Amino acid sequence: xxxxxxxxxxxxxxxxxxxxxxxxxxxxxxxxxxxxxxxxxxxxxxxxxxxxxxxxxxxxxxxxxxxxxxxxxxxxxxxxxxxxxxxxxxxxxxxxxxxxxxxxxxxxxx
Amino acid sequence: xxxxxxxxxxxxxxxxxxxxxxxxxxxxxxxxxxxxxxxxxxxxxxxxxxxxxxxxxxxxxxxxxxxxxxxxxxxxxxxxxxxxxxxxxxxxxxxxxxxxxxxxxxxxxxxxxx
Numbered sequence: 001x002x003x004x005x006x007x008x009x010x011x012x013x014x015x016x017x018x019x020x021x022x023x024x025x026x027x028x029x030x031x032x033x034x035x036x037x038x039x040x041x042x043x044x045x046x047x048x049x050x051x052x053x054x055x056x057x058x059x060x061x062x063x064x065x066x067x068x069x070x071x072x073x074x075x076x077x078x079x080x081x082x083x084x085x086x087x088x089x090x091x092x093x094x095x096x097x098x099x100x101x102x103x104x105x106x107x108x109x110x
Numbered sequence: 111x112x113x114x115x116x117x118x119x120x121x122x123x124x125x126x127x128x129x130x131x132x133x134x135x136x137x138x139x140x141x142x143x144x145x146x147x148x149x150x151x152x153x154x155x156x157x158x159x160x161x162x163x164x165x166x167x168x169x170x171x172x173x174x175x176x177x178x179x180x181x182x183x184x185x186x187x188x189x190x191x192x193x194x195x196x197x198x199x200x201x202x203x204x205x206x207x208x209x210x211x212x213x214x215x216x217x218x219x220x221x222x223x224x
Binding site: 004009031034042043045046089093095096097099101102 | 116143145151153154155166205213215216218
């Protein structure tokens with residue numbers, strides 16, 4: 001059962017513009033949400049997280065928004081840079097193990 | 111380098127052979143996890159250790175899979191009698207023992223069963 005869903009398998013954005021990645025979840029017990037970035041042939045790298053007691057967390061160019069009533073979170077990257085081209089995974093947890101979405105491949109065009 | 115280390119990076123094996131992977135977590139982390147990732151999917155949880163104790167195993171972990179973490183330091187994941195369906199990226203991660211902290215992943219071991 002897929003408890004975390006990323007419905008957009010790919011996203012193409014022009015350099016300097018905003019990238020918006022979306023994620024939906026079904027398990028209401030999830031209370032901590034994370035975004036990971038992954039380059040080919042490497043493991044996922046932690047990007048940013050948010051606790052369920054917050055609705056926004058910002059770190060430099062990256063902002064994560066959480067809408068608990070809609071069971072939806074999003075990652076905004078502003079401005080997008082060529083080095084941001086990668087696969088982005090949304091993950092959620094209520095204890096120690098992470099449930100991941102299938103990922104969104106972001107391509108930043110020059 | 112103080113990150114999570116996995117060896118080997120790549121492993122090609124014939125069907126029916128046994129393989130063993132090693133993971134060295136970040137030294138101060140007492141939680142260690144194994145995940146498996148196949149093409150087009152996100153990582154899927156396999157098993158979890160708190161120090162040397164294996165506290166949870168996913169139903170994805172068949173009887174052919176066994177994981178250990180002797181002395182609560184490095185961990186090994188062994189797959190016996192490999193099948194083509196075992197071909198995947200095997201990821202190890204570690205985290206501190208506190209709630210709601212991120213897990214740090216290694217670079218993974220890419221297994222190909224031919």
